[in-house]
Amino acid sequence: MKLRALSHYDGDTDTRFGDCVLLYNQTSLTVYDCGHAKHTNAVTSFLISNPSISQVHIVVSHNDSDHTKGVCDLLDWLSKREKYEVKVYSHQYLRHIDTILDKIDDGRRNRESLKRTLLEIFDNIKTIIERAQQYNFSTVEALKGKSVGTGVIVGPTEDEFTDVAAKAVDSRVDDTIGEGDAEETVMNAASVQLKYKLETVENILLCGDATPAYLKSLDSYEIIQLPHHGQLDDAKAVFSTLKDSYSKKYFISDNTGSGANSGGSDKLVQYMKDEYYNPAMNTKNGIVAINSGSGVRVETKPQGVKLGEMNYRFW
Numbered sequence: 001m002k003l004r005a006l007s008h009y010d011g012d013t014d015t016r017f018g019d020c021v022l023l024y025n026q027t028s029l030t031v032y033d034c035g036h037a038k039h040t041n042a043v044t045s046f047l048i049s050n051p052s053i054s055q056v057h058i059v060v061s062h063n064d065s066d067h068t069k070g071v072c073d074l075l076d077w078l079s080k081r082e083k084y085e086v087k088v089y090s091h092q093y094l095r096h097i098d099t100i101l102d103k104i105d106d107g108r109r110n111r112e113s114l115k116r117t118l119l120e121i122f123d124n125i126k127t128i129i130e131r132a133q134q135y136n137f138s139t140v141e142a143l144k145g146k147s148v149g150t151g152v153i154v155g156p157t158e159d160e161f162t163d164v165a166a167k168a169v170d171s172r173v174d175d176t177i178g179e180g181d182a183e184e185t186v187m188n189a190a191s192v193q194l195k196y197k198l199e200t201v202e203n204i205l206l207c208g209d210a211t212p213a214y215l216k217s218l219d220s221y222e223i224i225q226l227p228h229h230g231q232l233d234d235a236k237a238v239f240s241t242l243k244d245s246y247s248k249k250y251f252i253s254d255n256t257g258s259g260a261n262s263g264g265s266d267k268l269v270q271y272m273k274d275e276y277y278n279p280a281m282n283t284k285n286g287i288v289a290i291n292s293g294s295g296v297r298v299e300t301k302p303q304g305v306k307l308g309e310m311n312y313r314f315w
Contacts, residue, residue: 001025001150001196003204004046005253005281005288009038013284016257018066019229021206022046023196028149030057032194032206034070035255043070044077047084054083057148060090060128061191061208066255066263068124072131079135086137089148089192090125093118093165095141096158103166114169121168142192154205155193156214164190178211182237188228189214195221198290204251212237219243223290226280229255230265235272246277254284 006020018035022043029047034040047053056078061067071088078084093100094115101114109117119126132139140146146153156164167173167186177189191208193215198204202222207215209228218224218241227234230252239245250272255263265284272280281288 001030001198003196003198003288003290005251005283006039006042007283007285007287008256013256014258016066016255016263018069018255019061019208019253020070021253023149023151024050024053025150026050026052028055028057029053030059030149030151030194030196031074032059033061033067033208034058034074035066035068036070037073038070040070040073040077043074047081054085055149056084056086058086058088059142059148059153059192059194060088060125061194061206061210062091063122063124063187064209065124067191067208068128071128075128075131075135075137078137086132086135087140087148088128088132088137089140089142089146089153090129091122091161091190091192092129092139092141093122093125093162096162096165099158099162100165100169103162104170106170106172109169117169118165122165148194151194151196153192154195155207155216156190156210160214161190178213178237180233180237182212182233184209184211184228184234191227198223200290202249204290212241215241221248223249223251223281225251225253226265226268229253229263230268230280230282231263232267232271235268249278250280251288252280252282252284254282256284 001023004022008017019033020039021032023030078086097111097114129139142153144153144155144157164186176183176185178184188209189211191210194206196204204223205221206225207227212234252265254265
């Protein structure tokens with residue numbers, strides 16, 4: 001498999017385009033999140049340029065709009081083309097409603113009221129599942145161990161994502177998970193984690209905005225996505241769990257923007273420089289492309305949909 005992580009457009013770093021990572025071979029494409037309509041256009045252009053692809057897997061890591069906003073537009077396009085086998089993977093919280101109800105245990109809720117609340121809180125996932133089912137696409141529960149093409153979901157566990165749902169509903173408890181400065185909101189914490197083996201024979205972990213507390217077996221990966229768009233404290237928590245953090249390669253899906261909640265990686269980039277880490281592959285600098293072989297070069301490449309100013313290509 002090859003990897004292509006989409007970036008900003010026409011030099012625009014004020015807009016929060018969110019995440020969109022493509023993993024592909026000649027016949028299959030996995031889309032890990034799609035946070036903006038521009039990303040949707042880029043994915044559809046990619047599919048048109050690669051007509052041998054017939055299977056499309058869409059993984060929704062979590063509910064936030066900067067990871068989901070372009071997914072329904074992509075489903076609309078795929079339905080009109082009528083040539084793709086499409087599967088959508090996400091957490092399906094209603095399947096675990098009794099477990100979540102037991103974890104809340106406040107004596108005030110019943111199954112129906114909890115169901116309504118979960119659908120309101122995880123509204124983007126609800127809309128995506130409904131749209132996929134409207135087109136008779138497969139909707140697959142993103143459970144640990146579930147295959148996604150040639151990849152596999154490696155987290156979170158059922159206990160972890162039902163904890164997240166319970167905390168999201170229960171106003172009596174804190175809505176964060178994790179320790180110290182690496183805490184994440186419950187919406188981020190249980191992001192679906194995806195493992196793929198690339199053509200470089202390297203294993204990569206994609207983890208969205210997951211809390212580092214939920215990331216397991218990190219030493220088994222050669223390339224690790226640093227969570228939450230390169231948030232410094234999350235990255236430090238990842239580094240601290242590794243036997244040799246300097247031997248790894250790192251990937252950042254930056255979400256720089258002008259909004260107060262934008263996720264920039266500048267502090268982490270400086271920290272890694274100060275600590276003599278190799279620079280992370282960072283979408284703030286343009287498209288990240290990981291292919292076969294070794295070595296790095298930076299190139300500019302005009303495209304029908306301009307995907308950032310630079311391509312990072314690992315041969």
